[in-house]
Amino acid sequence: LVDTSYNRIKEVDDQIQAFLTLNEENAQVQAKELDTDADKSKRLFGIPNGMKDNIMTKNLRTTAGSQMLKNFDEPLFNATVVEKLNEEKAVIIGKLNMDEFAMGSSNEKSSFQTTRNPWNTDYVPGGSSGGPAAAVASGQIKFALGSDTGGSIRQPAAFCGVVGMKPTYGLVSRFGLVAFASSMDQIGPITNTVEDNARVLEVIAGSDKMDMTTVNKEVPAYTEKLADGIKGLKIAVPKEYLGEGVAPEVKNAVMDALKVYESLGATWEEVSLPHSKYAVAAYYLLSSAEGSTALARYDGVRYGERSKNADNMIDMYKLSRSEGFGEEVKRRIMLGSITLSAGYHDTHFQKAQKVRTLIKRDFEDIFENYDVIIGPTTPTPAFKLGEKTENPLTMYMNDVLTIPVNLAGVPGISLPCGFSEEGLPLGLQIIGKHFDESTVYRAAHAYE
Numbered sequence: 001l002v003d004t005s006y007n008r009i010k011e012v013d014d015q016i017q018a019f020l021t022l023n024e025e026n027a028q029v030q031a032k033e034l035d036t037d038a039d040k041s042k043r044l045f046g047i048p049n050g051m052k053d054n055i056m057t058k059n060l061r062t063t064a065g066s067q068m069l070k071n072f073d074e075p076l077f078n079a080t081v082v083e084k085l086n087e088e089k090a091v092i093i094g095k096l097n098m099d100e101f102a103m104g105s106s107n108e109k110s111s112f113q114t115t116r117n118p119w120n121t122d123y124v125p126g127g128s129s130g131g132p133a134a135a136v137a138s139g140q141i142k143f144a145l146g147s148d149t150g151g152s153i154r155q156p157a158a159f160c161g162v163v164g165m166k167p168t169y170g171l172v173s174r175f176g177l178v179a180f181a182s183s184m185d186q187i188g189p190i191t192n193t194v195e196d197n198a199r200v201l202e203v204i205a206g207s208d209k210m211d212m213t214t215v216n217k218e219v220p221a222y223t224e225k226l227a228d229g230i231k232g233l234k235i236a237v238p239k240e241y242l243g244e245g246v247a248p249e250v251k252n253a254v255m256d257a258l259k260v261y262e263s264l265g266a267t268w269e270e271v272s273l274p275h276s277k278y279a280v281a282a283y284y285l286l287s288s289a290e291g292s293t294a295l296a297r298y299d300g301v302r303y304g305e306r307s308k309n310a311d312n313m314i315d316m317y318k319l320s321r322s323e324g325f326g327e328e329v330k331r332r333i334m335l336g337s338i339t340l341s342a343g344y345h346d347t348h349f350q351k352a353q354k355v356r357t358l359i360k361r362d363f364e365d366i367f368e369n370y371d372v373i374i375g376p377t378t379p380t381p382a383f384k385l386g387e388k389t390e391n392p393l394t395m396y397m398n399d400v401l402t403i404p405v406n407l408a409g410v411p412g413i414s415l416p417c418g419f420s421e422e423g424l425p426l427g428l429q430i431i432g433k434h435f436d437e438s439t440v441y442r443a444a445h446a447y448e
């Protein structure tokens with residue numbers, strides 16, 4: 001399996017550009033050891049996988065897509081999710097490209113390379129976990145872990161025609177994940193099938209004493225309930241998710257999917273998430289505020305590249321950050337710093353927090369009467385490289401259907417749901433109650 005993975009990488013990754021760093025020597029050694037291992041009972045025995053490059057891997061370069069960390073070749077520890085994969089004998093093939101510090105929706109904001117959409121290399125793979133989604137979609141690895149703060153697992157999964165799960169906030173440990181917005185970041189699996197996805201989540205989920213935001217609950221056996229069917233499942237379809245800005249072909253694909261659900265014994269009704277129209281604005285204020293704080297540590301002293309062009313300490317800080325961060329990251333740092341400063345804190349930051357509470361309540365209200373929410377993952381299929389790089393707002397609007405889920409902390413999955421006229425994959429999004437990944441997976445599996 002490991003050989004097949006590296007062969008496939010050699011065959012296609014020149015065009016796809018998904019990998020930033022390969023782990024070939026170590027992976028081969030590990031594979032040889034596994035060959036002679038009598039105990040093949042481990043849950044991910046020998047399965048080749050890749051990590052988004054913001055997930056810490058001991059002694060394997062971890063850059064978060066940034067020049068700031070381009071020489072971070074020897075991280076001292078593994079993220080908790082990596083430790084859990086190691087315990088189950090999965091084999092890490094390499095590290096995958098991403099928008100710098102997970103800020104972006106197209107992979108064009110990586111400071112190293114731009115990953116291509118495997119279905120058509122003129123198009124973006126989505127982001128920020130574009131490398132992970134493209135690597136799985138092009139058969140280079142069996143699964144990848146990504147991170148999702150505002151859609152970064154689900155949106156690239158939709159664009160690349162694979163399955164991506166953003167778990168409930170607090171289900172998966174963030175220890176060893178390079179922080180973007182700590183109140184929303186979650187790690188989750190990207191796979192070819194819903195079953196694979198559930199299998200990987202079973203391994204990486206669970207409380208962790210290194211991340212106090214993880215919840216102490218037993219991890220359910222998601223895979224055991226997959227085939228139980230969805231008779232009687234109550235589906236809510238928010239009208240905002242099929243409204244203005246959503247492409248007709250995307251709408252049609254979702255309506256077709258709802259017919260499949262009806263035929264399987266589920267019912268659906270139109271509902272409203274009235275505050276979702278404020279979600280993008282609230283998200284970009286809150287995530288930038290948290291992001292600017294998280295990135296304060298990269299000063300060229302404790303963390304990150306140090307500029308060689310400074311001759312005093314203040315310039316050293318300034319130049320290290322000016323040279324180390326890309327344009328989009330600087331934009332977020334500025335937005336976040338303004339949002340948190342005196343005079344704007346009440347009018348912007350606090351207000352956005354209040355909007356977040358209202359959005360969370362919208363979801364709670366719906367989940368009093370329904371089991372899942374279904375809609376598209378993105379308003380349009382993948383866009384062309386370069387199409388949205390000029391205007392950040394058009395890029396941000398691409399996240400309008402994924403962001404509310406992160407603000408509310410609930411789980412959401414994207415799975416393939418047909419193709420656009422141009423032959424690009426479309427994504428169906430299924431959103432569940434807090435910690436009810438079981439129902440989300442069951443509903444996804446029934447449609448798949």
Ligand code: GLN
Pocket residue numbers: 102103104105127128147148149150151152153180287399
């Ligand atoms: N595209 C969104 C952003 O740029 C979401 C990113 C993410 O989920 N990490 O912030």
